[in-house]
């Protein structure tokens with residue numbers, strides 16, 4: 001099973017500079033664990049110490065924000081496109 | 092040096108004036124280091140002292156430009172009553188190290204001012220803007 005994760009510029013330094021990485025499910029949470037195993041330090045940039053998606057990060061699967069699906073338990077299917085997007089915000 | 096067409100500078104100032112006293116915000120995209128298009132976005136915070144772009148809107152624009160091999164080279168927002176310099180909040184919430192943060196100041200309504208900054212790891216680095 002192959003899933004493509006689009007990596008924002010903020011995190012590219014952790015993954016050798018590439019714009020996307022291939023991973024697999026069966027859930028988005030386990031996909032992040034897989035990425036973490038290959039690129040240590042990745043997960044803590046996306047997930048807070050309580051295991052929730054960080055406040056200023058959004059994770060989309062095929063354009064849907066996983067916060068409004070099953071969060072990190074959202075299942076991944078072959079060919080899914082995952083985007084990790086930091087906030088654009090300020091004052 | 093960051094080069095940007097005058098029409099985009101004018102558009103950012105016009106957007107800022109329209110939304111005042113609230114802050115406005117938007118995304119500039121193009122080939123690496125360039126601006127070929129300006130996307131006005133909704134300030135989801137609808138506030139005179141805060142701005143945030145709906146993540147879904149960021150994603151939509153990211154997907155729209157991807158096929159052209161464009162990047163989100165810059166973001167802009169307005170300061171309606173303070174200078175065109177990053178606030179503490181701007182610095183704390185800067186998560187795009189490769190994108191220039193443009194700030195439009197309406198503090199002097201007769202002479203709006205636009206300046207650009209890279210915000211990386213709490214550091215502010217001004218980038219000179221060249222309008223053409």
Ligand SMILES: [Zn+2]
Nearest residue numbers: 090091178181
């Ligand atoms: Zn600001």
